Amino acid sequence: MHRLQFHYTFGSQPQDRAGLIRNPLFDLLYAVQESGSISGAARTLQLSYRHVWGELKRWEGELGHELIVWEKGQSARLTEFGNKLLWAERQAQARLSPQIEALRADLERAFAVAFDDSVHVVTLYASHDDALSALRMHAASQHQLHLDVRFTGSVDAIRALNEGRCVMAGFHTLHQPGQGSLAEHTYKPLLKPGLHKIIGFAKRSQGLMVAKGNPIGLRSLHDLPRSGARFVNRALGTGTRVLFDELLAQAGISASKIKGYDHTEPSHTAVAQAVAAGQADAGLGIEAAARTRGLDFVPLVEENYHLVCLKSALDEPAVQALCSVLQSQGWQEVLHQLPGYHLADQAGQVLSLRRTLPWWNYRTEKSPSGARPKPASQRVQERKPQKMSSRPGK
Numbered sequence: 001m002h003r004l005q006f007h008y009t010f011g012s013q014p015q016d017r018a019g020l021i022r023n024p025l026f027d028l029l030y031a032v033q034e035s036g037s038i039s040g041a042a043r044t045l046q047l048s049y050r051h052v053w054g055e056l057k058r059w060e061g062e063l064g065h066e067l068i069v070w071e072k073g074q075s076a077r078l079t080e081f082g083n084k085l086l087w088a089e090r091q092a093q094a095r096l097s098p099q100i101e102a103l104r105a106d107l108e109r110a111f112a113v114a115f116d117d118s119v120h121v122v123t124l125y126a127s128h129d130d131a132l133s134a135l136r137m138h139a140a141s142q143h144q145l146h147l148d149v150r151f152t153g154s155v156d157a158i159r160a161l162n163e164g165r166c167v168m169a170g171f172h173t174l175h176q177p178g179q180g181s182l183a184e185h186t187y188k189p190l191l192k193p194g195l196h197k198i199i200g201f202a203k204r205s206q207g208l209m210v211a212k213g214n215p216i217g218l219r220s221l222h223d224l225p226r227s228g229a230r231f232v233n234r235a236l237g238t239g240t241r242v243l244f245d246e247l248l249a250q251a252g253i254s255a256s257k258i259k260g261y262d263h264t265e266p267s268h269t270a271v272a273q274a275v276a277a278g279q280a281d282a283g284l285g286i287e288a289a290a291r292t293r294g295l296d297f298v299p300l301v302e303e304n305y306h307l308v309c310l311k312s313a314l315d316e317p318a319v320q321a322l323c324s325v326l327q328s329q330g331w332q333e334v335l336h337q338l339p340g341y342h343l344a345d346q347a348g349q350v351l352s353l354r355r356t357l358p359w360w361n362y363r364t365e366k367s368p369s370g371a372r373p374k375p376a377s378q379r380v381q382e383r384k385p386q387k388m389s390s391r392p393g394k
Contacts, residue, residue, distance in 0.1 A: 004063075010104055020093060020100045025059050028052060029078060029086045032068060036075035113146065120318035123148045125157040126170025127239040128267040129305060130288040131202050131341050135325070138334050145321045151267065153237035158190040158308065167313055168322075170201070172239045172305040174246070176358060182246040184359045191353060193360050197314060198351040199307040199323060205340035206243060207299040208282045209275050209290040216281055218298055221247055224282065225257035232271050232280035235264045244284045247300065269293075287340025297340070304344065306356070314350060323348040 008021040031041035042052045060067050067082040078086065093100070113119045126132055128151045139145040152160070154171035161169040177183040208218050216227050224231055234241040241264075248255060255261050260280060265271045271283035272293040290297040313319050325331055326348030335341050354360045 010107075020097055020104065023089075024055070026086060026089050028055060028059075029067065029082055032056075032076055033078055033083075033086065036077070038068070038070065038076050041076075116144075119144045119146065120321045121146045121148060122168055122318045122322055123150075123166040124168045124170060124307075125150045125152055125160040125166040126168075126307075127151070127154040127157060127172060127305075128269070129170060129172075129204070130268070130286060130292075131204065131305065131335060131338055132170060134334055134338060135331065138331055139322070139325050142330055143321065143325050143328075145318070145325055147322075153235065154239035154242065155186065155190070155237040158187065161196075161308065161310070162190065167316070167319065168199075168307055168309045170305065170307055172204070172243070172303050173357065174243070174301060174303050177246075179359055182242055182249065184357075186242050187357070188359045191308070191357070193353045195311060196308050196353050197311050198353055198356045199309065199326070200344040200346040200349050200351055201307045201326065202305045202335060202344050202347070203302055203342040204305055205287045205297075205299045205302050206240065206284060207287065207290075207297050207301070209272050209285045209293075209295045209297060210282050211275060211278075212294060212296055214296045214298065218282055220298075221251050221253055221300070224259075225253060227281075228259055229281040230279075231258050231260040231263070232274045232283040233258075233261055233264045234271065234284070235266060240268070240284055243301070243303065288338050291339045299340075302342075304356075308353075323350070 006023045006025065008023050010021055027045060028041060031044045032038060035041050035044055038052055038056070039049050042049045045052065056068055063081075063085075065081040066079045067085075068076055069079050070076040113121070122145065124132070124147055126149060132147070132149055132151075136147040136149055139147055150160075150166070154169075157166075157169040157171055160166045171187065173183045173187070174181075210216070210218055216223075216229050218224065218227065218229060223229070233244065245255070248258070263280065265274055265283070268285040268289035269292075271280075271285045272289040272295055274280045275283055275295055276293040284300075287297045287299070309319060332343055332347070335343055
C-alpha cells in the first residue's frame with residue numbers, strides 16, 4: 001500500500017464544491033479538470049500561472065506519477081493517475097462527511113468560547129482526583145466555567161504553576177502536616193508565603209483498596225508485611241506516594257517489607273483496576289475509585305485536597321468564577337454524593353499558606369519605631385563592645 005500524507009484545511013463554506021476539507025493539490029487538480037487549462041486553473045485559484053505549473057511539477061516528483069497531460073494547442077487534462085487520485089479523495093470525503101461536519105461544528109463551538117466574555121477557562125495541573133473531574137463537568141454545565149485539567153503528580157503540578165504553565169495546581173496533604181514531615185520536605189521548597197495562596201477545596205479519605213470481602217483481612221498498614229499482600233504503589237512525585245511513605249515512617253515500617261512497593265500505577269483508577277483484576281491485593285487510594293471498581297475500602301486517614309495559585313492571579317475573572325462555583329450550593333450537593341469526600345471548612349475561600357501548612361515561622365519583634373529588627377546575631381555583636389568597655393572603670 002502506498003502511504004501518502006496530505007494536510008487539509010476546512011473549506012470556506014460547509015458545502016464548498018471542492019469538499020468539506022481542502023488540500024492545495026486537490027484544489028489544483030479540480031481547477032484543471034473544470035477549466036481545461038493551467039491558465040484557467042490559475043485564474044480560478046487566484047494564483048500565478050508559474051506557481052500552478054511549479055506546484056504540479058513538484059507533486060509529480062513527490063508522487064512519482066504524471067498528473068497533467070498538456071500538449072500545445074490542446075486543453076490540459078488530468079492523466080489517468082490524476083483522475084484516480086482526485087476520485088479517491090472525493091470518495092473518502094463522501095464517506096467521512098458526517099464526521100468532518102461534526103468536527104467542524106465542534107471546533108466552531110469551542111472557538112466561540114474565546115469571544116464570549118461570560119465564559120471563563122482555568123488551566124489546572126493537579127494530582128489525580130475524582131472530585132476535580134466532577135467539578136469540571138459541573139462547572140462547565142452550570143456555570144460556563146471550563147477547567148482545562150491535566151492530571152499529573154503533585155510535585156509536577158506545583159512546578160507547572162511556578163513555571164507559568166497553568167493558573168492553578170492541586171495537591172493534597174494530611175491535616176496540619178507537622179514540621180519535619182515528608183510533606184514539608186517535598187512541598188515547602190516549591191511554595192512561598194506571600195507569593196502563593198491556597199483556595200479551600202475538599203477533604204477526602206485515603207485508605208487501602210482491597211478485593212470485595214477483604215479476603216486477606218487487611219485492617220492497617222501493619223497487615224501488609226504480616227500477610228505478604230501484593231501491594232500496588234503510586235509513582236514518585238505523586239501526592240499519594242508521599243502520603244504512603246509518610247504513613248510507613250509513622251508506623252515504623254520499612255518500605256523493603258512491602259511486597260510490590262516498586263510496582264506503580266499512574267492514578268487512583270489504575271490502582272483500583274490492578275486490584276480488581278487480581279494483579280495486586282491492595283493499593284492506597286481514594287474511596288471513590290475503590291467503589292467505582294466494586295472494591296472494598298479500608299479507611300486510614302482523611303486529608304485536605306488543596307488548590308493553590310499565585311497571589312497575583314486572585315483578581316483574574318476565571319479564578320474568581322472558580323471560587324464562586326466552589327461556594328455554590330449546587331457544587332456542594334455534587335461533592336456530597338462522591339464516596340469519601342467532604343466539603344472543606346472554607347471551600348472557595350482564599351487561605352493563608354502559613355496557616356494551612358504551618359511550616360514557616362517568621363516570628364520577629366518590631367522596634368518601637370516600627371522598623372524591622374536586626375538579626376539576632378547582629379544584635380549580639382553590637383552588645384559585646386558595650387560590655388567590654390565597662391571593664392577599665394572597675
